[in-house]
Amino acid sequence: MTRLDRHAICVGLLIFCILADSQSYRTKKGICKRCSCEKLNAGPNQTLRLDCSRLEANDVEDLLGYGEDEGHGGAWTLPYEASQDYRIIKIILDANSINHLRRLPPLKEEFPNATRESETGSTVNVTPESVNSTGFDIHGNSTASPSPPSDDFTMLIEVSFRANHVKRIDPGAFAALSNTICSIDLANNDLTYDALPGSVFGGDFSNQRYEPLPNLKKLNLARNMLHSLDAKIFEHISFTLEELNLQWNSLGNSLDTVTEAALSTLTKLKTLNLADVGISSFPEGLAHALISLENLRLDGNKLAVVPTSLSMASSSLLYLNLNRNPITKINATSFVESVHGSAWSKLETLDISAMQELTYVLKGSFENLKGLRTLRCAYNQKLMHFDEEAFRLMGDDEMEWERWKGFQLKEVNTIM
Structure with missing residues (x-):
């Protein structure tokens, strides 16, 4: 043969x-x-x-x-x-x-x-x-x-x-x-x-x-x-x-x-x-x-x-992974809206874990992420401060439960 x-x-x-x-x-x-x-x-x-x-x-x-x-x-x-x-x-x-x-x-x-x-x-x-x-x-x-x-x-x-x-x-x-x-x-x-x-x-x-x-x-x-x-x-x-x-x-x-x-x-x-x-x-x-x-x-x-x-x-992301980057802080300008509209409006999942230099998550950091369902911010060894108003700036007359008003969050993982 x-x-x-x-x-x-x-x-x-x-x-x-x-x-x-x-x-x-x-x-x-x-x-x-x-x-x-x-x-x-x-x-x-x-x-x-x-x-x-x-x-x-x-x-x-x-x-x-x-x-x-x-x-x-x-x-x-x-x-x-x-x-x-x-x-x-x-x-x-x-x-x-x-x-x-x-x-x-x-x-x-x-x-x-x-x-x-x-x-x-x-x-x-x-x-x-x-x-x-x-x-x-x-x-x-x-x-x-x-x-x-x-x-x-x-x-x-x-x-x-x-x-x-x-x-x-x-x-x-x-x-x-x-x-x-x-x-x-x-x-x-x-x-x-x-x-x-x-x-x-x-x-x-x-x-x-x-x-x-x-x-x-x-x-x-x-x-x-x-x-x-x-x-x-x-x-x-x-x-x-x-x-x-x-x-x-x-x-x-x-x-x-x-x-x-x-x-x-x-x-x-x-x-x-x-x-x-x-x-x-x-x-x-x-x-x-x-x-x-x-x-x-x-x-x-x-x-x-x-x-x-x-x-x-030009598109609206659903998932973004920024793990293991030398970002030192997340603030209100990190996910800013552009003049052409919000590219962040549909973001559902954000990973910002295992960042060796991340120290601060400040007020209004995630305010533009109205569609966010899952946030993973874990194992950031230098993280000293995660602001309680990171998702939404609170008015003086607003109640504590209104902190999440307008958001669709299902999971927030902030293990230190």
């Missing part, structure tokens, strides 16, 4: 173990014999988690179509049950020492001949006779013809390549999964500025957009070696990306112009993680550009004050 034949037959056996009809099936054959499958949740968004991490080097090459037949490997095969029952397929390829990430194989909906064994020990032989004309395995299912997925059913793919020491990614590495990929996790690798040009996230040709990955919502680039971002890094995904993680990349005291330009293209971004990147400010232009931003993590940086740029943001 050639390497190509072995790849075509074994990849499906390795990756897609089926969970159907309340029974768990596994294949007797496979390349690594170490992968595992897990049904994560029920309901309309069922997820099938496929753990192919920590494989042998030869197994990884076969799985990704590398080696002597590079570029000619077979597709990742998707059995009928998975395409019918699971909204999300999560493929975990962590800790496999994939230094160079080439183009991923495409998916196809068929299940090759194999022998399956249920948890009860009964053996099911999957033969051509037990596969219908579409190539889908129907052995052991009801005699009724399987119905195709409904029009509103879209199966999505999540891929994870964490902790692989990836240093290089080929252009269009994810293009074969253009219409299905929704999440890419590249955290804890060795990626640099040069390794991430815009072409890396290019997809298939489209009349509407420039080679898009139209369903990509999440991108994790945390814990890499990025000091800056290519201005065009998001050119194929700027109109879809909703969550970006850049934590633990040394981006410098302030974001450089190309990094700011790259991030400013993400008009659909809802969650941005810039924790532990070393910045001491947040660019005003970026605050204006991120018109959909709801969740912002700036913890573990060098901010000496709450960035005034956030008060002029």
